[in-house]
Amino acid sequence: MQKIHLSLAVLAASLFSAVAFAGDIQIEKATVRATAPGQETAMGDLHIVSKMAAKLVSVSSPAAQSVELHHMSTDNGMMTMREVKDIELPAGKTVDLGESGYHLMLMGLKSPIQAGKTVPFTITVQLANKKTVKMNVEAQVTPLIEIKEDMGDHEHMHMHHH
Numbered sequence: 001m002q003k004i005h006l007s008l009a010v011l012a013a014s015l016f017s018a019v020a021f022a023g024d025i026q027i028e029k030a031t032v033r034a035t036a037p038g039q040e041t042a043m044g045d046l047h048i049v050s051k052m053a054a055k056l057v058s059v060s061s062p063a064a065q066s067v068e069l070h071h072m073s074t075d076n077g078m079m080t081m082r083e084v085k086d087i088e089l090p091a092g093k094t095v096d097l098g099e100s101g102y103h104l105m106l107m108g109l110k111s112p113i114q115a116g117k118t119v120p121f122t123i124t125v126q127l128a129n130k131k132t133v134k135m136n137v138e139a140q141v142t143p144l145i146e147i148k149e150d151m152g153d154h155e156h157m158h159m160h161h162h
């Protein structure tokens with residue numbers, strides 16, 4: 001059964017690009033922000049829902065050396081971010097990473113992320129019953145121009161926290 005679910009996830013990803021299903025987990029609205037040449041990190045976002053309580057435990061992409069899970073918060077007007085081990089997925093509740101203060105952080109980009117392209121991700125979720133589910137999703141790249149200022153801040157914050 002597991003194998004069938006995985007190939008369905010790949011098929012769904014290629015047909016609808018930003019939507020993937022694996023059993024009772026659904027991922028949609030996966031996005032990555034475009035980057036400027038020379039930029040080594042990029043931010044990603046997605047919506048994910050699991051029927052069973054679960055945790056998003058890891059993400060990888062051939063576009064980056066690693067993908068970290070980050071949480072951003074504001075302390076006394078200062079934006080800070082830190083890497084988290086996992087992200088809780090309450091049963092049946094759609095978790096919008098961005099809205100919850102999380103994002104995916106692509107580290108060590110192999111080449112710039114270009115608007116209009118897609119970036120493949122492998123998302124690993126651990127269910128409450130300890131079963132692990134891997135899913136593939138194609139994230140849509142959103143243009144750099146809209147978020148240029150944010151990117152600058154983000155880079156700045158990274159310099160602080162590394």
Ligand SMILES: [Cu+2]
Nearest residue numbers: 070081103105
């Ligand atoms: Cu980050």
